[in-house]
């Protein structure tokens with residue numbers, strides 16, 4: 001039997017957030033780009049109904065809430081995004097979260113740092 005998987009995603013969502021291991025980073029803030037993708041079985045009786053899919057405004061609301069909080073590590077924000085998304089979309093079979101810091105302060109102009117989490121439901 002075949003199965004279609006649907007993905008709803010946001011990519012390169014830009015935030016200015018107080019996330020950093022060093023106090024100055026949290027004080028000054030830093031630029032981050034966040035990607036999130038949620039996959040779930042496609043069982044769509046009407047592909048024109050927002051209630052039959054994941055409204056990506058809901059994903060944006062999760063990211064906005066999580067990225068506001070002061071934190072030491074990217075890992076902490078990525079874990080919270082994943083955990084809230086799992087709670088909100090219990091029908092999801094896979095979720096990817098990636099957070100990229102564009103100017104980690106170690107003196108290399110073009111280096112970005114990132115943390116990625118991948119969740120796959122045990123079926």
Ligand SMILES: Nc1nc2c(c(=O)[nH]1)N=C([C@H](O)[C@@H](O)CO)CN2
Pocket residue numbers: 019020021022025072073074075101104105106115
């Ligand atoms: N795995 C991680 N390593 C580091 C992080 C992080 O969030 N995850 N953060 C820092 C500092 O905040 C960094 O921006 C200094 O350049 C260091 N390592």
